[in-house]
Amino acid sequence: MTVRHFKVWRGDSAGGDLKDYQVEVNEGEVVLDVIHRLQATQEPDLACRWNCKAGKCGSCSMEINGMPRLGCMTRMSTFADDETVTVTPLRTFPVIRDLVTDVSFNYEKARETPAFAPPPGVAPGQYRMQQVDVDRSQEFRKCIECYLCQNTCHVVRDHDENKPPFSGPRYFIRAAELDMHPLDARTDRKEYAQSAMGMGYCNITKCCTEVCPEHIKITDNAIIPMKERVVDRRYDPLVWLGRKIFRRDQLEDQEAVAVTTQHVEPLTPQPDGSAPVNWHRELQPALGAPVDEYGQLPLNEVLSDRVGAASPFGDDVEFPVNPSALNYYHPGNQNDGGQPAGGRH
Amino acid sequence: MTHVENIEKYQYDVVVIGAGGAGLRAAIEARLAGKKTAIISKSLFGKAHTVMAEGGAAAAMGNVNSNDNWMVHFRDTMRGGKFLNNFRMAELHAKEAPDRIWELETYGALFDRTKDGRISQRNFGGHEYPRLAHVGDRTGLELIRTLQQKIVSLQQEDKKEHGDYEARIRVFAETTITELLMDGDRIAGAFGYFRESGTFVLFQAPAIVLATGGVGKSYKVTSNSWEYTGDGHALALRAGATLINMEFLQFHPTGMVWPPSVKGILVTESVRGDGGVLKNSDGKRFMFDYVPDVFRKQYAETEAEADRWYTDPDNNRRPPELLPRDEVARAINSEVKAGRGTKAGGVFLDIASRLPAAAILKKLPSMYHQFKELADVDITKQPMEVGPTCHYVMGGVEVDPDSAAALSTAGTVAGLFAAGEVSGGMHGSNRLGGNSLSDLLVFGKRAGEYAAAYVDGLASKPQVSPVDLGAAVETALAPLNRPGGENPYALHHDLQEVMGDLVGIIRRKGELEESLGRLAKLKERIAGVGATGGRRYNPGWHLALDLRNMVLVSECTAKAALEREESRGGHTREDFPQMSAEWRKTNLVCSVDGHGDVELTRKPVPTMRPDLLGLFETSELAKYMTEGELA
Numbered sequence: 001m002t003v004r005h006f007k008v009w010r011g012d013s014a015g016g017d018l019k020d021y022q023v024e025v026n027e028g029e030v031v032l033d034v035i036h037r038l039q040a041t042q043e044p045d046l047a048c049r050w051n052c053k054a055g056k057c058g059s060c061s062m063e064i065n066g067m068p069r070l071g072c073m074t075r076m077s078t079f080a081d082d083e084t085v086t087v088t089p090l091r092t093f094p095v096i097r098d099l100v101t102d103v104s105f106n107y108e109k110a111r112e113t114p115a116f117a118p119p120p121g122v123a124p125g126q127y128r129m130q131q132v133d134v135d136r137s138q139e140f141r142k143c144i145e146c147y148l149c150q151n152t153c154h155v156v157r158d159h160d161e162n163k164p165p166f167s168g169p170r171y172f173i174r175a176a177e178l179d180m181h182p183l184d185a186r187t188d189r190k191e192y193a194q195s196a197m198g199m200g201y202c203n204i205t206k207c208c209t210e211v212c213p214e215h216i217k218i219t220d221n222a223i224i225p226m227k228e229r230v231v232d233r234r235y236d237p238l239v240w241l242g243r244k245i246f247r248r249d250q251l252e253d254q255e256a257v258a259v260t261t262q263h264v265e266p267l268t269p270q271p272d273g274s275a276p277v278n279w280h281r282e283l284q285p286a287l288g289a290p291v292d293e294y295g296q297l298p299l300n301e302v303l304s305d306r307v308g309a310a311s312p313f314g315d316d317v318e319f320p321v322n323p324s325a326l327n328y329y330h331p332g333n334q335n336d337g338g339q340p341a342g343g344r345h
Numbered sequence: 346m347t348h349v350e351n352i353e354k355y356q357y358d359v360v361v362i363g364a365g366g367a368g369l370r371a372a373i374e375a376r377l378a379g380k381k382t383a384i385i386s387k388s389l390f391g392k393a394h395t396v397m398a399e400g401g402a403a404a405a406m407g408n409v410n411s412n413d414n415w416m417v418h419f420r421d422t423m424r425g426g427k428f429l430n431n432f433r434m435a436e437l438h439a440k441e442a443p444d445r446i447w448e449l450e451t452y453g454a455l456f457d458r459t460k461d462g463r464i465s466q467r468n469f470g471g472h473e474y475p476r477l478a479h480v481g482d483r484t485g486l487e488l489i490r491t492l493q494q495k496i497v498s499l500q501q502e503d504k505k506e507h508g509d510y511e512a513r514i515r516v517f518a519e520t521t522i523t524e525l526l527m528d529g530d531r532i533a534g535a536f537g538y539f540r541e542s543g544t545f546v547l548f549q550a551p552a553i554v555l556a557t558g559g560v561g562k563s564y565k566v567t568s569n570s571w572e573y574t575g576d577g578h579a580l581a582l583r584a585g586a587t588l589i590n591m592e593f594l595q596f597h598p599t600g601m602v603w604p605p606s607v608k609g610i611l612v613t614e615s616v617r618g619d620g621g622v623l624k625n626s627d628g629k630r631f632m633f634d635y636v637p638d639v640f641r642k643q644y645a646e647t648e649a650e651a652d653r654w655y656t657d658p659d660n661n662r663r664p665p666e667l668l669p670r671d672e673v674a675r676a677i678n679s680e681v682k683a684g685r686g687t688k689a690g691g692v693f694l695d696i697a698s699r700l701p702a703a704a705i706l707k708k709l710p711s712m713y714h715q716f717k718e719l720a721d722v723d724i725t726k727q728p729m730e731v732g733p734t735c736h737y738v739m740g741g742v743e744v745d746p747d748s749a750a751a752l753s754t755a756g757t758v759a760g761l762f763a764a765g766e767v768s769g770g771m772h773g774s775n776r777l778g779g780n781s782l783s784d785l786l787v788f789g790k791r792a793g794e795y796a797a798a799y800v801d802g803l804a805s806k807p808q809v810s811p812v813d814l815g816a817a818v819e820t821a822l823a824p825l826n827r828p829g830g831e832n833p834y835a836l837h838h839d840l841q842e843v844m845g846d847l848v849g850i851i852r853r854k855g856e857l858e859e860s861l862g863r864l865a866k867l868k869e870r871i872a873g874v875g876a877t878g879g880r881r882y883n884p885g886w887h888l889a890l891d892l893r894n895m896v897l898v899s900e901c902t903a904k905a906a907l908e909r910e911e912s913r914g915g916h917t918r919e920d921f922p923q924m925s926a927e928w929r930k931t932n933l934v935c936s937v938d939g940h941g942d943v944e945l946t947r948k949p950v951p952t953m954r955p956d957l958l959g960l961f962e963t964s965e966l967a968k969y970m971t972e973g974e975l976a
Contacts, residue, residue, distance in 0.1 A: 012881065028604025030719070040834040044885030045878025049388070051570040054610045055715055056486065057392045073718050075606070096541050097882040107390065107518075111510055115498030116453030124447035125406075128462035134455045138480065141455060141487060142711075145391055181455070215714070 001026050004076070006034065007086040008046070012097045018086065025076050031087065032060050032071035035099070047098035055213060058146030062099050063088045068148040068211045090151040091158070106147050109167040113174050114192065117185035133182040140177035140222060142214045143170065149208035149218060155201045165284070166198035169208035169218045175199075176222035190226045199226065275329040283327060286314020350818050353539075353546045357383040358800045359793070360535055360548045362522050362577065363556030365393035366485075367765025367785035367792070369492035370445075371554045374793025376499055376514045380800060383548060384496075384516045385537070387557075387572045391493045394558050394570055395785070398485030399613035399711070400469055401477025402786070403779035404442035408463040413474040415439040416960050422780060423961075425471045425669050426739075426773020427914045428929055428969040429590070432953040433746035434771040438780070438787050445786035446478050452495040454487055456480055468618045468658075471669045471777040482613050482711045488782055520546065522576065523890055524817040525553060525584040525761070528807035530753075532584070532760030536817040540887065543880025545818060551807050552796040555581060555742060555751070555763040556789065560594075560902075562837075563895045564735035565845030568600055568611045574891040575898035577767035581742045582897060582943075586751040586758045588935040589769040589948075591740035591898070592905035593915035595776055596850045598673035599623075600734025602691035607719045609734050612694060612712065614778045616729075617666040619708050620655055621696035623677065624728070625685035631692075632665035635676035639968045640668060671775050671914050674733040678850055681732065691732035697725055733850050739776055739915055740902070741769035743934060749792035750799075754936055754946075760799060760807070764792035774914025824889035830875020833889040840867055840895060848903050853919050857907040864903060868896050900943045901935040908933055908945055926971040 004025045007018040023038055032050055039046050050060040053072045060071035065079075065086050079085055093101035119127075149169040155162050172193060179189035193199045204227075206219045216222075270276055289310030291297055297310060311317060359375040361368045364386035375382045386393070405418040418439035423430055446464065450456070456478050457465040466475040480487040500510040507513070522537035526547075534549040557577030561569025578588055599612040617623075625631050633651075636644050644665045645651035651664035666673070677692050686692055696705055702725035706713055709724070716722040722729065742763035743752040749768065751761040765785040772780065824830065847860035871893055876886035911925040912918050932948045958966070966975060 026605060028606050028720070030606045033606055039884060040838075044832065044834060044876065045883045047882040047884060051388055051392045051394070051572065052397055053570070054397065054607070055718060056483075056711075057396050057570075059388060059392050075719070075721070077721075100541075100882050102541075103389070111497055111500060111504075113497075115494060115501055118451045118453075124444070124451050127447075127450045129455075129458055130462055131458040131465075134458060138455055138457075141480070141490065142483065143490075144396070144486065178453075181453070184453075213718075 002081075004034070005084045006038070007084060008035075008038065008099070009088040010043075010046070010098055011095065013095055016095070016098075018088075027077075029076050030072055031062075031064055031069075031074040031076065031085065034076065034085075035071060035087065047096070047100045049100055056144060058144035058213075061090055061146045061148050061151065063090060063151075068152045070146055070148070070213050073213055090147070092151040092153075092156055093147075103147055105163060106145070106150055106168070106170060109171050110174075113167065113171045113197070114178075114186065114189075116178055116181065119183045119185050122183065127183060129182045136180045136221070137177045139216055140173040140180075142216055143173060144214060145170065146213060148211040148213065152207045152211045153202075154205065154207065155198075159287075161285070161287075162198075162201065166201050167193075169202075169223070171197060172199055172202070172226065173216065173218055173222040176226050179226065190229050193226055199223065202227075277327060277329045279327060287316040289315065350545060352814070352818070353544065355383065355546070355548050357381050357548055357550045359383075359552045359554065359796045360385065360550040361554045361556060361793070362535065362580070363387075363393070363554075363558060363765070363767070364390060364516065364518075365395040365556060365558055365765060365785065366488050366492060366782065367767075367789035368393075368554070368556030369489070369496060370786050370789030371556060371762075371764055371793035371796070372514060373492065373495055373499065374790045375554075375797045376496075378794065378797035380513075380797045382514045383550070384514070385520050385522055385535070385548075386516060386518045387521050387540075387576075388519060390516045390518045391489060393489055394573060395489045395782070396486045397568065397570075397611070398488070398782055399482040399611065400615050401467055401479030401484045401779050402442070402446055402488065402782035403469070403472060403476045403777065404446045404478055404783050405439060405474075405476060406443045406446065406464060406466065406478070407474075408459055409466040409475040413476060415443075417473055418442070418476065419957070420960055421472050422777060423773070424965075425775055425777040425780070425914075427775060427924065428773065429593075429913065429932070429950060430773030431746055431770035431951060432957055433951070434788070435773075436957060437746060437791075438771060438784055441787045441790075442783040445783065445790065449488070449491050449786075452491050452498075454480075454491040456487070467615060468667070469778045470614050470617070470667045470673070472779065477779040479615075482615060482709055484782065488786075517546070521887065521890070522580065523821050524813075525580050526809045526813050526817065527584060528809070530585065530759060531807045532758065533807035534809045536814060536821075538821060538880075540882055543883060543886070545821065547809065547814065549809055551803055552760045552762065552800050554749075554792045554796050555761065555767050556765045556785075556792070557767045559738045559766045560895070560898050561735045561738070562891075563840055563844045563899045563902075564849070565841045566600065566602075566609050566733075567735040568597060568609050569735065575894045576891070577763065578741060578898045578901070579894035581751055581758075581761065581763065581767075582901075582935070582937045583941075584751075584758055584761060585753045585936075586761060586763075587743045587753055588740060588898075588901055589743040589932045590774070590905075591738070591769075591901040591935055592909050592933060593739035593772075593774045593913075594735060594902065595670060595737040595739060595915045596674045596733040597736035598670050598677055598733055599694055599729075599731035600736070601720070601729065602732040603687070603689035603730040604720050607715075610715070610719070611734065611736065612729055612731050613709075614667075614670070616694060616696055616709060616712065617664075619696070620699045621694055622664070622666055622699065623673070623731075624693045624695055625680045626687055626692075627685055629685075631680055631685075632668070632673070632676060635672060635679070636665050636668065637672060640672070644668065669775060670778065671917075674850060675917060677732055686732075687730050689730055689732075691730045693728040694731045695728035697723075697727055702726075735845075735849075737776055737781065738766060739769065739772045739774060740905070741767045744768050744770065744788075746770070747791070748795035749788050750795060754934075760796075762792040762796045762799075764788040774916060776915075821890060824874050824876040824886055825880065827873065827875035828877050830873050831870055833874050833876065833885055833892060836867065836871055836874060836892055837888060837895075840864075840892070840899065843867065844899055844902075848899070848906055851917050851919050852906050854907065857903055860903045861900070861907065864896060864900050868900070871896055897937070897941070897943070904943055904945050905933040905935065924969070926969060926974075929969055930971070930974070 051057040175193040358380035407413040503512040519540035555577040560575035561567040654661040
């Protein structure tokens, strides 16, 4: 038995602070054991979620020394003997009290993700699937909904404004799971993920995969295949020819094919000569400068959460600007049959 | 008190208390019957204890062995429960389980498959044929997620139709019910608090389904989470319902005993089904010494025969490691008591030396993962240290087998239903592994269906009395008004000591009598429990409220355990080691009197129908029944 130094965030939605504790730690214990000892001996009202204490329910998500972790799966032996252990609530979600956050964002996104569509005409008991075909979806169904991936994803971490259009990695694997389900009757899972769940925001930094306690390869096995196949359809020569030949209203996947923001591609006018831009789409407002409550920029970079001075165009705009992400189209010279304008400038 | 309290009020047709498998299945059924339904979840939606179930859901689909059918399943269930089961519940369960499993596939569940593409089924202790539908070793998670997603899909339908996800079914997460409110002898509503804000809520509803799970948190070593405080058992008692079989608690034979951070976590029985063996500290495979006479015929006598069974089950008898859970738990307990256990008080469960590492990884992925991460133990290289852990309570609310309606001393409690672990009777004195997941589907559905039908048949709506409501508020606030009262964590610890030491796996008359005295004192102390801090998300306050339920249910267990002078299934009396055919005819029924004390009465076990009796050989029945019954 040793006595260790813990710092635990105490407070609620109105604010709070790290509090210091000296607490007993025994061999073989995990961080959640220590939190429980704090409750039993020093702070009976310390709020903390937990259920199974076995890494199966995903309730005790917290940030331990800044890393999103499950309290029950973080062994005390992984810290140096004299290391201070700092425990804080998940940063992406609003604090309720102490280590407990309001994770309702995730339940809202779950409700917005279209459910499994049973195959018509197949009676219960008549479902036939091969193991190799269900393996891929089963990987994603291992998810214990701890929301560590949602918490660590930089698209929404510190960016509340991205929460409405972005479902997050948990629901991308749900979409992928249904997309790869051998008997799911819906065929537009990837397109839906791209156009309605905000998968385009993801730029594959793999942070979600790194924190997943179930070791689900979220990025490699779900998000990338979903993105690739959306892009595949767009660059498929037959689809391309179809776009050339048919009128817009004859193209069935017109709405479904979303524009990726990752690659700059030359814009091609529609067969009827009209602009290849969806003028009705909603653009995200540019990220504003990191001003304080008085509207002032921080005095120096150390206090700012970003590197360098604020951009007048918005801190998240990169140059050259991807023309396909703008509600703008430069018609160029369409008569010479050459490369239309609107590409790289 | 009520004048200062702002109580949120809701009206529902059916309120389901508990969001585990049974609760969600009941809610789905009530909503499909067109009822406005609320689901009350003590923790977040989708975190219920059902996720802990690893092995699978037993259903005689006959996908792996076509000899299997409901009659074989029924037989196994009755044998496992030592013939104390409510035969009608066991019959319904065996008949309806396959449909309930197949239904899950239409909700999107993805079970492991056989070669011909059907649901694969695995062997499990006490089941004659491979019968457990499973997904690796995370079947419970698959079940809860599937039901959760089905509820979401129903909400999406409602959104389309009514413009609101919560038009007809709503989940109240992190909400605890502390009292059921009555209108005379009919259910009128439920009162509780929101964990997040500490504010109160009243559900006015004519029908309530209890699906609150078990009571394990009263024990020191348990696999159960903080939610398992016997809430539903206690709510039912206070509403006038009766509990049966409360002396029968299942101690899972193989919970982890080392290292301490994972003490109580279960090692699934499928480790043994897939080839794992139990060894004592001398390295001896000891289970062969513990095969009871009633099972002698079905189990191998030599290691060689047992080992052949894994590949050729038709021509060899099963290894004794696959005996029913209580037998294995008792055997481990005996080995440890004889001084042949490990330092931490367990025995070794060895699969590392029996299967190649790759095969272990494929068959037990989450087990491997769990041990590696939690304890830094590599199960492909070294044996695990395991011992008995409080796991499941067979006893619970006495129900009508067909409708899941809660019974009282004078008939039924109108409007109260119970399903899943909180109900009693289905499993008799001992539950077979895999029968709980199918139990909660079968009777969850029935409870939802009959609760909806009960609402349809109501002539007038029961009303909540303001006096009762005021009393419920006062009881809930009492600990906060006693900041100098006793520490709830210390009281909880004392209760666990009493139950673990005196009403544990092996019981004695003297100890049980002592436990009753100590429980009575604890009851007085709990009446003076205090809580500090505010009302927002205050675990100390919540524990203080749960203690009252835990001690009441513990009293039932201790009283019934003292009364039943025999050993059977999940109840082992050292002073009465034999099973008694006379006692088989008796159920012990608990109710509370006007002072809140537990009253124990005896009630005959229902007599099995002749057609069901005919499924057994007379020689087998003779092991359980009196001569008078057989004649």
